[in-house]
Amino acid sequence: MGNKVVIFTEDQFENYQDCTFFTRKEILRVHKKFREMSPDLVPKSMTNNEPVTIKVPLDKTEKLPELRENPFRQRICQVFSRDGKGNLTFEDFLDLLSVFSEQAPRDIKVFYAFKIYDFDEDQHIGPQDLEQGLRLLTRNELTPEEVTQVCEKVIEESDVDGDGKLSFMEFEHVITRAPDFLSTFHIRI
Template identity: 80%
Template sequence: MGNKLLTFTEQQLENYQDCTFFTRKEILRRLRVHKKFREIRPDLVPKRMRQNEQVTIRVPLEDVVEKLPELRENPFKQRICEVFSRDGKGNLSFEDILDLLSVFSEQAPRDIKVYYAFKIYDFDNDRHIGTEDLDSALVLLMRQELSPEDRQQIIEKVIEEADVDGDGKLSFMEFEHVITRAPDFLSTFHIRI
């Protein structure tokens, strides 16, 4: 890469390496993430961002899900943005996008992926995955192809199989137990840029 494309200081690159699962080489390759971030809203994102702007400049959720190709076809795109946004509304800063891509990278540890998968499925943010959360996930996954009765049967079966303590919802530990029995789940929990 030529110096022309370098938009971060040496210290900023080291900081990103310390707080993500990316190697230095990957961070340098991900400088194109800044370019992508800027392309989402060039009127909002400057070519060179000062350190505070990497957190304070936020691209609106609607623009991210429409213009970021890595999320465009994902049925959970809005929920993913909400989980990774520091404002909780899905508006993403550059650092929010780096966090998102870091967690979805192949190098991210399994326990981090499970943690964020749980957060994504916990639509109401009550630290449990209940019947409403499962219904929301099914609606997104099946794009309204299942009747409410079919969704209810699936939800009941999931709760029956995974709810160890019998409280009608899944705790993080119960969710983690289910995920360890479904190795394909984590192999699909990544985004390529």
Template identity: 65%
Template sequence: MGNKLTAFTEEQLEAYQDCTFFTRKEILRIFKRFQELSPNRVPNDMRNGRVKKVRIPLTELEVMTELRENPFCERICQVFSEDGSGDMNFDDFLDMFSVFSEAAPRDIKCVYAFKIYDFDGDNFLNRFDLEKTLRCLTRNELTVDEVSFIVDKVIEEADLDDDNMLSYIEFEHVISRSPDFLNTFHIRI
């Protein structure tokens, strides 16, 4: 009677619901969005291990409406892709949407924001990371001197232990004082 064809097994859908901030219906909507990005690559049936094998390349992800205008588009894809390449399987894609959902708590969003801004992956936001972040935010419209000045001010304000870089704790402290953070760190599905 209720033998409806679905892309996932019941176990997969239950696991996705347990690991994300989404309902079953939202998960299937996100899968449809994933499939629309590369219909020839993504099959209707994602059971039997296909979820990990089917990957959409970064070049196809970068054009999606939700990301294409974001100055951190490439970096977001790299952070959420399992291997750091920016290419994503459905699990990566769903994780990204889950973290950027309005239901995700501030602390999870903060962890991922830190990862996105930590371009060199050393678990600190050093001058290089802060300069690169600023260049992304301003789309390279500032002079070298302006970037340097702003980075100096950020470090002066946020670097509590005077090591010339921001730890995660220092970054989290800054974010906790930013009321707009939750409003800007999301993607609607």
């Protein structure tokens, strides 16, 4: 009855719907976007282990219109990639877009925002993490003194336990007071 290509098995679809905030139709759009990044690498059908074995390199993912202008694009890809280097499998890419979707709840977005800002991955956002984030946000337009001053002010105002760095709970407390957080932490597919 036709030449319809089966992109995913029924089990894969069910798992992806259970583990993301996407409908079946949105999952197909994510696959199309993933395939467009590297059509020579990504097959039309991913019914075996292709969703976890085929990786699109970071340099191709960074060029996506949804990420291209984001100063954190490289870090975002690193956080969501299984290899930690930013090379994304389909399932990594699906997770990334799911977390950044409008349907994802605030607590999931906060969790991943924390991971993105925790550059050294020590489970805290310290002065070096803040400096690195600030440099990306301002595209290195601040003087070293201004960067230090801003980072010290953030720690001073947000570090409740006085240890010189932000725990997840301290970060979450700051983010919940930021009314624009949800509107800036999403990508449309």
